[in-house]
Amino acid sequence: MQFTSFPNTAIPYLRNHPHCIMEYNYREIEKKWQKAWKDNQTYRVERDLSRPKCYVLDMFPYPSGAGLHVGHPLGYIASDIYSRYKRLKGFNVLHPMGYDAFGLPAEQYAIQTGQHPVVTTEQNISRYREQLDNIGFCYDWSREVRTCDPSYYKWTQWIFLQLFHSWYNPQSDKAEPIETLITHFEQFGFSGSEDRLLTGDVEHELPEFTAQQWSGFSEKEKSDVLMNFRLAYLGEAWVNWCPALGTVLANDEVKEGVSERGGHPVERKQMKQWSMRITAYADRLLNDLEIIEWSDSIKEHQRNWIGRSEGCSLYFQLEGHHEKIEVFTTRPDTVFGVSFVTLAPEHELVASVTTPDRQQAVNEYVTVAKNKTERERQIGKTVSGCFTGAYVLHPFTGNKIPVWIGEYVLAGYGTGAVMAVPAHDARDHAFARMYDLPILQVIEAPAGWDIQSESWDSKEGKCINSGLLDGLEVKVALTTIIREIEQRGVGKGKVNFRLRDAAFGRQRYWGEPIPVYYDNGIPKGVAEQDLPVILPEVDKFLPTETGEPPLARAAAWTYHGHPLETTTMPGWAGSSWYFLRYMDPNNANAFADAEELQYWGDVDLYIGGSEHATGHLLYVRFWTKFLHDRGYVPVKEPAFRLVNQGMIQGRSNFVYRIKDSNTYVSFNLRNNYQTMPLHVDVNIVENDVLDIEAFRVWRPENATAEFVLEDGKYICGAEVEKMSKSKWNVVNPDDMIERYGADCFRLYEMFLGPLELSKPWNTSGITGTAGFLRKFWRLFHQGEIFTVTESVPDKKAYKALHKLIKRVQDDMERLSFNTSVSSFMICVNELTDLKVNQRAILEPLTVVLSAFAPHIAEELWNRMGHTTSVTVASFPHLQEEYLVEDAFAYPISFNGKTRFNMELALTLTKEEVETAVLQAEEVKKMLDGKHPKKVVVVHGRIVNIVV
């Protein structure tokens, strides 16, 4: 373990002047030790093969202009405590922090003010750092990373190039260099859409070619073919276009049809676009959820987002055309119930299959449907559709089946076409009812079920009217029909995913440049040795007059004379691998050294918000798996254990003004008047009592305010809302620390409740933890004098201490921080009652507390004569013998109801306890001469007498 020696100046501070600070002066103590830790680089961490590693990571923040409120540090405090605990337990703990510094808000601000995002980002970062430093975290700041730093994004670009130069081989089930694919083409060519090489989101047709044809292709043709396989690729894609932000957004950046940042409308648009083939990893992303310890809710979100469904594709031959319509269905067992086929309005066959007489109606319908935004489509859930005039032939019966267009069919899922079975699908049913299409029952429904008025969607029942399937249960029918479909060559068993490839290009300035240039229209990766491609200066952070992204404004935005890509990477690029950079943050030759990667491995504990469930947490898993496939990192998953801290909500306070007056009525009297509730700054309210003087100066118009009081006080109303400026309920950690100290603040945040739970912030409770720290401090002082004795403590004192040690150990593994804080309180209460001031108790107690309240612990540790930091102490060894009891007050219950307690030696056996209990006077009285039916004795727990 690294030995941290303290400067000599710190030592006489205490021993020579033991009485110089008599009361707990947190301001002085905290400032002093924060400086000492910094000067001594106490939290610096190096690879150390002699000790087990532990990697504790916080999701790094986006440094916004608003700074931190009390909700933000919750997870940081938890991870800090855990890190300190693990250090005391002998682990070499990597606990870094950095900034996710590229992103939209800084750029929007830049557009409004002309201020360069570098400047505002820098300012926001220093503000964040100041606030973080106040709390006394044990981050190794020498490892800080910023995603906007060229020495960092050089490697983000490098990883992009690896993705660009790789493809996913379904045979080896991993990513490989694109060269292995080229070799394959050179030898075997490509056998078209049935080729097993196609993976992920490659649904569109890629014509087959022979090896010979391949070698005859031009460079451009080869590039176009390979683009269908690269893991980072440029392709036509339906994207979420946000006109207000002037950029494309990924699916997870769109919530309810509007942009997550700013709430602007988003529309579907087909664009040439850089994308990430995350769909190639869909199965592994799903399956490996089994091997990681993440919360059920996050895993469920990811499963939901990936959306795996098993079924089959099925071709319907168009009558009078040589084309077929391919549908995807999870219910091929209902194929005999198909009464029409529905295409998405965007489906590519719509134009060619529509008959002349239907042309006008179809055109009108498609135009209306296409122009609707996603949001409008979601809101207007009315059934709508249009007949194309075309027919397909049923693959089994040969019957003619009409082809319709329906808005309820999504272009982006499956093949954009469905076989409609109205009898067994509620959506098809609604459509059929609307347009009076036949409803053919093919699965038995419960007796009395009217299939004409409601569909039977359940996967239960026997097949009827289904030829070869008749009499089979659904589950059996499914496998039977898929086999049959494949034998007839009309389709094949298939797994479909909801997950789409991720849009990667952003038409914005403040992001990593994509290291690609165009050589005669052929996209090529910038050479590794030329990285990083530095973000250029531009005159304005706006698109060009011709609508090109801001980077097109940069002078000489070229690479060896070729134009460079003008879109930039999305916010999630830099955060998809930062956990790796922390292991070796200053490496100029690699994103991280292989030995560092090997030593630190994966993140042991990752703490962050659940809002990243389907964005960051999916992408970081994807990139990790990719880098693993290509042999760059040893781990398959970035984080073994993930915990989502709950949100801290605001607790707003209200005052009640009488209408058209400047008079305010106290809460319980408000209904006697016509009043209007108004938010009042929670910082001038304590325990719901308004500080009237502060209120008068809060706003000029309040100077003359009058009050209707109750019991001489003005009581405010309260409500739990989101913490936000406009609601005047923001509580700033700096204010809390100024008033109560960082240690107190840390304890209180943890004391609020379980880490994962969302809860409102209520400042009143903090006096409890403040009182605890004073009480703790008083254990070490007699009046004004620091007094810790060498005498031998009472057994009871040892018991109190070891009870605490046991609790904290257990709690740390469960991440139950709130119960630990309460155990500290119990312990200090007990030690105070016992008047304990012995070193043998107080020293280990200080070490245990140091993980939670490091400043006060360091100070007292120092006062006890130590010249090294408490952070390099060892967690006290639990001695169970102090916890052993020789007697136990058995609760004696009758029929499960406890009546009284009986103190009995724990050496007594079950039988002896039973005898002793039955002889007791109280028991005889309760039994009133009757014989107990049964006596249950649980040793050391309870006695239950059944009468």
Added chain:
RNA sequence: GCGGACGUGGCGUAAUUGGUAGCCGCGCCAGACUUAGGAUCUGGUGGAGCAAUCCGUGGGGGUUCGAGUCCCUUCGUCCGCACCA
């Protein structure tokens, strides 16, 4: 609609394997010290009742000697996803 989380005093919460429900803290009540208290310290505090006692973990049912904890059912709150074929 589907999925997840959760319902315990006035409030935040605790109860580790099914074994004394309400630990710890806030608030509240009383007292001490004080010119004063939004300071500090001490004691009390689930509800009803003078009391013995009774009731009590959203509601109902079940398993068990024993259920806050397990099972079924129902209601409510929060969070996801949502025409995903």
